[in-house]
Amino acid sequence: AKLLVLHGPNLNLLGTREPEVYGRTTLAEIDAGLREHAQAAGHALDSLQSNAEHVLVDRVQAARTDGTAMILINPAAFTHTSVALRDALAAVAIPFIEIHLSNPHTREPFRHHSYFSDHAVGVVCGFGADSYRYALDAAIKRLAT
Numbered sequence: 557a558k559l560l561v562l563h564g565p566n567l568n569l570l571g572t573r574e575p576e577v578y579g580r581t582t583l584a585e586i587d588a589g590l591r592e593h594a595q596a597a598g599h600a601l602d603s604l605q606s607n608a609e610h611v612l613v614d615r616v617q618a619a620r621t622d623g624t625a626m627i628l629i630n631p632a633a634f635t636h637t638s639v640a641l642r643d644a645l646a647a648v649a650i651p652f653i654e655i656h657l658s659n660p661h662t663r664e665p666f667r668h669h670s671y672f673s674d675h676a677v678g679v680v681c682g683f684g685a686d687s688y689r690y691a692l693d694a695a696i697k698r699l700a701t
């Protein structure tokens with residue numbers, strides 16, 4: 557199947573951005589690891605990072621017709637702000653898993669609310685770059701059933 561990984565704003569800076577919160581793994585390393593793992597399980601994985609809300613909305617809309625079976629998304633700061641991205645995911649009706657490197661629930665109160673969690677298949681947070689890997693394992697398992 558086809559999997560789509562979406563990364564929100566500032567995640568292009570992973571590796572150097574607040575490493576005590578987000579770790580030292582770069583986004584390129586995360587994407588390469590995910591692609592390899594997905595391919596080994598017989599799936600194709602496409603990924604996109606953007607700092608722009610409309611680029612992420614457009615990519616979600618495109619997923620409606622490109623055969624994407626499941627979306628893995630770290631909306632980053634848009635987690636707490638973006639009705640538009642939430643609506644896009646609802647519109648395409650493709651199941652998605654919400655991912656965070658940190659555990660937002662242990663952080664500032666404004667990070668405790670997500671516009672995505674109540675529509676997500678599941679949420680993986682708090683495991684650094686491994687959060688993506690655990691989410692991919694969950695997606696692969698779900699696609700097999």
Ligand code: DQA
Nearest residue numbers: 630632633656657658660667
């Ligand atoms: C994040 C958590 C968000 O609160 C924050 O705005 C991010 C990254 C995470 O992966 O831990 O940019 O989504």
